[in-house]
Each structure stands twice: as C-alpha cells, then as structure tokens.
Amino acid sequence: MLNRLKEKKGLLIALAIITVVCGLMLKERYLALVLCFVCINIIAVTGLDILFGYTGQVSFGHAGYYAIGSYTSALLTLRLNLPPALAVIIAGFVSMLFGVIIAFPAAKLVKHFLSLLTIAFGQMVYIFIAVTVPLTNGTSGIVGIPHISIFGYTFSTNQSNFFLLLGVVILVFIAKKRIVDSRVGRAFIAIRENPHAANGMGINVRYYKILAFAVSAFLTGIAGALYAHLMGFISPDTFTASQSTLFMTMLLFGGIGSLVGPAIGSAILVATTELMQSFVSYQMLIYAIFILIVLFYLPNGVVGIIESLKESSRKQHTDKAVNNA
Amino acid sequence: MLKLEKVTIRFGGLTAVNEVDMEVPKGSIFGLIGPNGAGKTTLFNIISGVYAPTSGRVLFEEKEIQGIPPYKVNKLGIARTYQNINLFKQMTVLENVMVGCHTKTGAGLMSSILRTRRQRAEEKSVREKCLDILHFMQLDSKIDFKSRNLSYGEQRRLEIARALASEPKLLLLDEPAAGMNGREKEELSETIRRINEKGVTVLLVEHDMKLVMNVTHIICVLNYGKKIAFGEPADIQQNQEVIAAYLGDTRND
CATH class of the missing domain: 3.40.50.300 (P-loop containing nucleotide triphosphate hydrolases)
Known part of the structure; x- marks a missing residue:
C-alpha cells in the first residue's frame, strides 16, 4: 500500500514537471527540438540499459542499431512509399533482427571480447552506409524524409513532435518496467549478477542473452527511425563510433539498471551538447570528462546519488524512531 | 533415483573422479564425504551438468543425464547449492x-x-x-x-x-554448514530432515562429521577420486580405510 502511494507520488511529480515544461516549450521552437532529442536519446539509451544495465552485456556499437533503424525507416518511406508510422515499427524489427544476428556470437563472449565484437559491429554498419551509395546515397546522406503522420495528422512542428515522442517514451518506460518486474527481467538480472548460478537455476543463459540483444536493438532501432523522421535528413556522420560512446556515457552518467537513469543521463548530456555548440570539436573531450566523473565519483550515476540520499534519510528516520522509543 | 555408473573425469593428466559407482535411493539423505581434494565437488558438478564426464553414465530416474547443460538438469528436478x-x-x-x-x-x-x-x-x-x-x-x-x-x-x-x-526431486547441498556456528548447524540438520520429510531426496557434501553422521541415512566416501567405502553412518565410522584416509595411513611408514 505504502509502495503504491510512493509510486503514485513519483508519477504526479513527473507529470507536474512535464506540464510545466510543455507550457514553457510551446513558445520556444528551439527548446522543443532539444526536448525531442532528449526523448529520442532516452529511447535509445533505455535499449542499451536493457542489455548492459540489466543483463550485463556491454555494447559499444549501439550507433549501429540506431543507424539501421534510421536508414530502414527512411528508405521504406522514400522508396516504397510506406506510411512513416508503419516504417518506424518495421525499422524496429529490422534492427532487432540484426541484434539477434549479433547476439549469436556475442552470447558466447564476455568482457573485452564482447566489447571488441560490438565495436566492430558499429564500425561495419557505419562503413556500409557510408560506401553503399546506390542504397544510402553514401556520405551525402538522405534528404526529404517525411514527418510521421497518424490518422491524417502530420507531426510537422517541433512542438507536435515532442508530444509524439513523449508518448513513445512513456510507452517505452511502461514496457521496460513491466519487463524488469517479470520472470524475463529476473532472468536478465540473474545473468548479470551470476551467470553460473543463473544457469544452475534453470535459466537458459544463451537464450536470454539473445532476447536481451533483441529487445535492446529494437528500442535503439526505433529511436533511430524516430530521429530520421524528426530531422528529415540523415547522413553517416550521425552514426559514428562517438554516437555509441555518447549512448554509453548517457547511461553511465544517469545510472545503469534503473528506470530514470537513462532519462537523467540523456537530459544532462543533450543539454550539455547544446550549450557547448560553439565547442563542437571538444565534444568527445567533454564526454570523456563525464565518464571520468562517473568512474571516480559516481559509480552508480546520478541515480546512485539519489538512492544513497534516500537511504540516509531513511536511516535518520529509523534512528529517530529508535531514539524516541 | 540417481545412479552413477563408472563415472570418470580427467582434467589433462589429473583423474579427478575415477570410475565411481554410486546409487542414491529415493527418499534418502545421502552423504558424500572425503578428505580435501577427494573429488566431491567435481562429482557434484558432473551431476548438475557443469562438467560432462570423460566416461561413464549418470542416470536420473532411469534417464541418462550426463553432459546435458545445467539449466536442463534443473528442469528435470535436480537443484543445487554452491560451496x-x-x-x-x-x-x-x-x-x-x-x-x-x-x-x-x-x-x-x-x-x-x-x-x-x-x-x-x-x-x-x-x-x-x-x-x-x-x-x-x-x-x-x-x-x-x-x-x-x-x-x-x-x-x-x-x-x-x-x-x-x-x-526439486533431488537436492544437492554442497557444504551447506561451512562457516556456520554450532547452533546454526543444529538448525541446519533439522532443516535438512524437514526437507527430506517433504519427499525430497537429499545428496549432501559436508566436512562436518558430526552433522553428516547425525543427519544422513547412507554415506559414500571418496578419496583421490575413488570410492573407498559405502554404507550406513555407524559402519563408516568403524571402517579402517576411511579412518586411514582421514587420519593418514601410518602402517606404511
């Protein structure tokens, strides 16, 4: 009962913040666009979190799934004239398919071997889209990707796109929470915590690793597709290894294995990137500083601070109760 | 219920378990003891699917289970704890x-x-x-x-x-009393008995002799990967070979 109430309180606060933000944003076109980026990154990083934060499988190649989602959706709408909303979903599944293909060898690998495989995957996708000119138009990129429209309404402004993306983020959050709190989520976490014991408890470790890759690639692919339709233009520049690093930085900074971690990480890093527009050449340096902060001071990210604050306040509470008694 | 037939496993040149025959009757509390390095945990790992034996068969309810992965072994009804x-x-x-x-x-x-x-x-x-x-x-x-x-x-x-x-139908306990104090050990004996009363067969690896003698129905003793004795706790306590294995054989000195 108490937990229920707490959950609702969190939800109310979140809703209040969103309403205030929406109110502010309706005037500011640029702010709306930044918030759209935040939403897209939240979806992508949530995908990475399922794989890395919950199942313990590292990936430095998530820009690959992001790219696959983007290009699939763009090409489906431009070449086959599919409605964008449908193309986004198909793009998610195509990305998922690649996730499963990568997972077959990846499920056998751990630590640095897995890192290398995922880096290689990200690079392969990048090079493929950069050189396959007939399909992807190479480094010039694809222009004129249509906006998403649902039931005849086209999301053409940044503001309307924000509401659309916010809706997707909420759906993703609900899905993630439900997965985590289920038999499947427990299997994921058990594999992260102790793969040998998970195996001994009847969990088919290989199957669940592949499943985690699939879910992860699906979400990041969807994020890529949404990005393509928001911007209307994509080129290989967006999908370099530094994009993979950015996703990982967002996740680590926000906090792995939590619901709000990816949201906090995405918000802070997107904001930083926007504020530092004039220092674009120093971007990677800034991400590196974020990673160093995490490594030395925030092993559990920003969420870790919140958790430890909560814990200490709870302790004070119980101490008081003990003193009073 | 569980039957091992000439189970052998070699790691390189080392024969960790050597042609062990053993049968765990249904409903029993079965003790597996032996000095350090006798191959008890290795045998556990063979039964639970972590290792595949080099030769020999492991039968669980008349089905061969050697070499199948741990998660499938668990599904068949064998659960374990870890040392x-x-x-x-x-x-x-x-x-x-x-x-x-x-x-x-x-x-x-x-x-x-x-x-x-x-x-x-x-x-x-x-x-x-x-x-x-x-x-x-x-x-x-x-x-x-x-x-x-x-x-x-x-x-x-x-x-x-x-x-x-x-x-599980068969519960494998790998040194469950390690690091426990006297009272906890007594409670553990009681718990093992109560689990057994529910119809679960228990296979117990344990160093604490008092606990093993107290709680088990049958005991199998391993030394250097070989079975050296098999019987009821009272007989095992009298067995010369077992005493020699634990205390060191002085006759050849």
Missing part, C-alpha cells in the same frame, strides 16, 4: 527465490509487457510460494534485504531456499 555462495547479490532475498521458480513458470516477453491475466496470476502464485519457502527457511524477516547484506549463515539458508523454489 562458495553464488547468490544474485544485488537482488533482494525474495527475488533470489523467485528466480528459483524459473523452470516452474512460463511467462514470456510479450505476455510480460502486456501483463496478461495469466502472467499476473502466475506472478502472484510465484510470490506466495516464495514467501512460504522463505518462511520455511526462517528468512521471512529479511525478504526485502539485498542478499549481499545477509549474514553468512543466512546466505547459506537463502541458497537452499532458492534451490527449493524449483521444486
């Missing part, structure tokens, strides 16, 4: 036990995302079952603790609780 505690440290006590129910449940990804009625009912029954098990193992006051925050003895009990969640 060097292998809990899911960041998960709560309750969640640890819920993981143990994995093979007895079936909800998949889609039914979990959609929260189908069946999935919700399954979650509820899993929760209730696990709370019962935790009550049985006297861990009900700790359900929301992260498992790494438990005391050593509690962690050992949680390992047993997690194994029980898969409703």
Whole structure:
C-alpha cells in the first residue's frame, strides 16, 4: 500500500514537471527540438540499459542499431512509399533482427571480447552506409524524409513532435518496467549478477542473452527511425563510433539498471551538447570528462546519488524512531 | 533415483573422479564425504551438468543425464547449492527465490509487457510460494534485504531456499554448514530432515562429521577420486580405510 502511494507520488511529480515544461516549450521552437532529442536519446539509451544495465552485456556499437533503424525507416518511406508510422515499427524489427544476428556470437563472449565484437559491429554498419551509395546515397546522406503522420495528422512542428515522442517514451518506460518486474527481467538480472548460478537455476543463459540483444536493438532501432523522421535528413556522420560512446556515457552518467537513469543521463548530456555548440570539436573531450566523473565519483550515476540520499534519510528516520522509543 | 555408473573425469593428466559407482535411493539423505581434494565437488558438478564426464553414465530416474547443460538438469528436478555462495547479490532475498521458480513458470516477453491475466496470476502464485519457502527457511524477516547484506549463515539458508523454489526431486547441498556456528548447524540438520520429510531426496557434501553422521541415512566416501567405502553412518565410522584416509595411513611408514 505504502509502495503504491510512493509510486503514485513519483508519477504526479513527473507529470507536474512535464506540464510545466510543455507550457514553457510551446513558445520556444528551439527548446522543443532539444526536448525531442532528449526523448529520442532516452529511447535509445533505455535499449542499451536493457542489455548492459540489466543483463550485463556491454555494447559499444549501439550507433549501429540506431543507424539501421534510421536508414530502414527512411528508405521504406522514400522508396516504397510506406506510411512513416508503419516504417518506424518495421525499422524496429529490422534492427532487432540484426541484434539477434549479433547476439549469436556475442552470447558466447564476455568482457573485452564482447566489447571488441560490438565495436566492430558499429564500425561495419557505419562503413556500409557510408560506401553503399546506390542504397544510402553514401556520405551525402538522405534528404526529404517525411514527418510521421497518424490518422491524417502530420507531426510537422517541433512542438507536435515532442508530444509524439513523449508518448513513445512513456510507452517505452511502461514496457521496460513491466519487463524488469517479470520472470524475463529476473532472468536478465540473474545473468548479470551470476551467470553460473543463473544457469544452475534453470535459466537458459544463451537464450536470454539473445532476447536481451533483441529487445535492446529494437528500442535503439526505433529511436533511430524516430530521429530520421524528426530531422528529415540523415547522413553517416550521425552514426559514428562517438554516437555509441555518447549512448554509453548517457547511461553511465544517469545510472545503469534503473528506470530514470537513462532519462537523467540523456537530459544532462543533450543539454550539455547544446550549450557547448560553439565547442563542437571538444565534444568527445567533454564526454570523456563525464565518464571520468562517473568512474571516480559516481559509480552508480546520478541515480546512485539519489538512492544513497534516500537511504540516509531513511536511516535518520529509523534512528529517530529508535531514539524516541 | 540417481545412479552413477563408472563415472570418470580427467582434467589433462589429473583423474579427478575415477570410475565411481554410486546409487542414491529415493527418499534418502545421502552423504558424500572425503578428505580435501577427494573429488566431491567435481562429482557434484558432473551431476548438475557443469562438467560432462570423460566416461561413464549418470542416470536420473532411469534417464541418462550426463553432459546435458545445467539449466536442463534443473528442469528435470535436480537443484543445487554452491560451496562458495553464488547468490544474485544485488537482488533482494525474495527475488533470489523467485528466480528459483524459473523452470516452474512460463511467462514470456510479450505476455510480460502486456501483463496478461495469466502472467499476473502466475506472478502472484510465484510470490506466495516464495514467501512460504522463505518462511520455511526462517528468512521471512529479511525478504526485502539485498542478499549481499545477509549474514553468512543466512546466505547459506537463502541458497537452499532458492534451490527449493524449483521444486526439486533431488537436492544437492554442497557444504551447506561451512562457516556456520554450532547452533546454526543444529538448525541446519533439522532443516535438512524437514526437507527430506517433504519427499525430497537429499545428496549432501559436508566436512562436518558430526552433522553428516547425525543427519544422513547412507554415506559414500571418496578419496583421490575413488570410492573407498559405502554404507550406513555407524559402519563408516568403524571402517579402517576411511579412518586411514582421514587420519593418514601410518602402517606404511
């Protein structure tokens, strides 16, 4: 009962913040666009979190799934004239398919071997889209990707796109929470915590690793597709290894294995990137500083601070109760 | 129930288990003892599927199970605990036990995302079952603790609780009393007896002789990977070869 109430309180606060933000944003076109980026990154990083934060499988190649989602959706709408909303979903599944293909060898690998495989995957996708000119138009990129429209309404402004993306983020959050709190989520976490014991408890470790890759690639692919339709233009520049690093930085900074971690990480890093527009050449340096902060001071990210604050306040509470008694 | 036929395993030049024949009768508490390095844990790992034997057969309820992976062995009804505690440290006590129910449940990804009625009912029954098990193992006051925050003895009990969640027919306990104090050991003997009374066959590896002699019905003694004795606790205590293995054979000096 108490937990229920707490959950609702969190939800109310979140809703209040969103309403205030929406109110502010309706005037500011640029702010709306930044918030759209935040939403897209939240979806992508949530995908990475399922794989890395919950199942313990590292990936430095998530820009690959992001790219696959983007290009699939763009090409489906431009070449086959599919409605964008449908193309986004198909793009998610195509990305998922690649996730499963990568997972077959990846499920056998751990630590640095897995890192290398995922880096290689990200690079392969990048090079493929950069050189396959007939399909992807190479480094010039694809222009004129249509906006998403649902039931005849086209999301053409940044503001309307924000509401659309916010809706997707909420759906993703609900899905993630439900997965985590289920038999499947427990299997994921058990594999992260102790793969040998998970195996001994009847969990088919290989199957669940592949499943985690699939879910992860699906979400990041969807994020890529949404990005393509928001911007209307994509080129290989967006999908370099530094994009993979950015996703990982967002996740680590926000906090792995939590619901709000990816949201906090995405918000802070997107904001930083926007504020530092004039220092674009120093971007990677800034991400590196974020990673160093995490490594030395925030092993559990920003969420870790919140958790430890909560814990200490709870302790004070119980101490008081003990003193009073 | 469980039968080993000439089970041998070699690691390079080392024969860790050498042609061991052993039969664990249904409903018994079976003790597996021997000096350090005798091959007890290796034998456990063969039964639970971690290692495939070099030769020989392992039969569980008349089916050959040697060489099949651990997660399938668990599904057949063999659950185990680990000598060097292998809990899911960041998960709560309750969640640890819920993981143990994995093979007895079936909800998949889609039914979990959609929260189908069946999935919700399954979650509820899993929760209730696990709370019962935790009550049985006297861990009900700790359900929301992260498992790494438990005391050593509690962690050992949680390992047993997690194994029980898969409703095993055969329970393998690998040194469950290691690191426990006298009182905890007595409670453990009682717990093992109560688990056995529920119809679970228990295979116990343990160093604490008092506990083994107290609780088991039959004992098998290994030394250097070979079976050197087999019988009831009282006979084992009198067996010259066993005494020699434990205390050192002085006749050849």
